[in-house]
Amino acid sequence: MPRTLIAGNWKMNGLMANLAEVERVAAEVPASSEGAETLLCLPATLIHAGSAKSEGSGLKIGGETCHANEKGAHTGDLAAEMLKDAGASYVIVGHSERRADHGETDAVVAAQASAALRAGITPIICVGETLDQRDAGEVLTVITTQMAESIPEGAEAAAIVIAYEPVWAIGTGRVATSEQIAEVHTSIRNLLVRRFGDAGRTTRILYGGSMNPGNAAEILAVAEVNGGLIGGASLKAADFLAIYRLAAQ
Ligand SMILES: O=C[C@H](O)COP(=O)(O)O
Numbered sequence: 001m002p003r004t005l006i007a008g009n010w011k012m013n014g015l016m017a018n019l020a021e022v023e024r025v026a027a028e029v030p031a032s033s034e035g036a037e038t039l040l041c042l043p044a045t046l047i048h049a050g051s052a053k054s055e056g057s058g059l060k061i062g063g064e065t066c067h068a069n070e071k072g073a074h075t076g077d078l079a080a081e082m083l084k085d086a087g088a089s090y091v092i093v094g095h096s097e098r099r100a101d102h103g104e105t106d107a108v109v110a111a112q113a114s115a116a117l118r119a120g121i122t123p124i125i126c127v128g129e130t131l132d133q134r135d136a137g138e139v140l141t142v143i144t145t146q147m148a149e150s151i152p153e154g155a156e157a158a159a160i161v162i163a164y165e166p167v168w169a170i171g172t173g174r175v176a177t178s179e180q181i182a183e184v185h186t187s188i189r190n191l192l193v194r195r196f197g198d199a200g201r202t203t204r205i206l207y208g209g210s211m212n213p214g215n216a217a218e219i220l221a222v223a224e225v226n227g228g229l230i231g232g233a234s235l236k237a238a239d240f241l242a243i244y245r246l247a248a249q
Pocket of ligand 1: 169171173229231
């Protein structure tokens, strides 16, 4: 069983003053912890200071996206190596908000994940269907395509993380049922095993979409759920830690 990963995604939220929340989380996560691994993906402006706040603890810091290239004329973008230099050890790629707001395609996501791997940081590759796609019965087709095309060639199974985030469950308070989550996570596991062989069982598959302290225990108990990618409930240390503690039990 892969080690559980409880990851937060602050999205476009947080000023320097909010780093007190990072400090609170770090204070509760021991460096030597063998339980759940814990990660906060922060806005780029907070990564360096957030890393300093988490130093000496088991809390890791990540970025929310990266550019596919290593450097160059890409005003406003950040290379994976820059994130690593600032203290990130993970980066989210292909979040549905990036796919929608910035037109990031599966090919772009694969290139970003590849850049992260080259820089020595772990990409969390997001997949998930829209409500229209679910209503049209296209969930598994969409996931299969995103899995085939968003994971870069040459990636090793244990070096990547997959996050299943049904777009209709993000920030809506509407959570996928355990049956819906189990169906998709099992399909993702099968796709990983088909692609990587037995090593495909080592890839962590996170669920994301309105996860909170009240529903986390049920979600984390679903087959092939190896952790969570948590948005709103990661902004407050108390909520995020409540989920972490459930996973660490
Ligand atoms: O990356 C996190 C997901 O988009 C979930 O966000 P949420 O927990 O606010 O629904």
